[in-house]
Amino acid sequence: MITADDVRRALRQVKDPEINLSVIDLGLVYDVQVDGEGIVDVTMTLTSPGCPSGPEIMADVDRVTRSLDGVTGVNVDLVWEPYWTPERIDPKVRAFLGY
Numbered sequence: 001m002i003t004a005d006d007v008r009r010a011l012r013q014v015k016d017p018e019i020n021l022s023v024i025d026l027g028l029v030y031d032v033q034v035d036g037e038g039i040v041d042v043t044m045t046l047t048s049p050g051c052p053s054g055p056e057i058m059a060d061v062d063r064v065t066r067s068l069d070g071v072t073g074v075n076v077d078l079v080w081e082p083y084w085t086p087e088r089i090d091p092k093v094r095a096f097l098g099y
Contacts, residue, residue: 002070027088038072
């Protein structure tokens with residue numbers, strides 16, 4: 001059976017095309033839930049409400065998640081609370097970027 005950790009690992013391949021960092025490393029994925037029937041709910045945000053790559057990033061999250069064995073459905077929920085800030089970036093990546 002697919003787990004939330006499996007989904008998070010797969011989502012490392014989804015990158016923000018402007019920053020070239022994964023949505024996981026950027027801290028854009030707030031939550032991943034998998035029900036007993038393989039339906040995955042991904043709660044995520046973007047770096048800003050006006051992010052021009054938002055539709056592409058969300059489509060990639062959906063595509064990558066659907067490609068996993070055991071996934072029967074995907075819901076990507078875009079939220080703005082809590083608002084994303086650079087503090088959400090993985091600490092090692094944040095240090096590399098100089099934040």
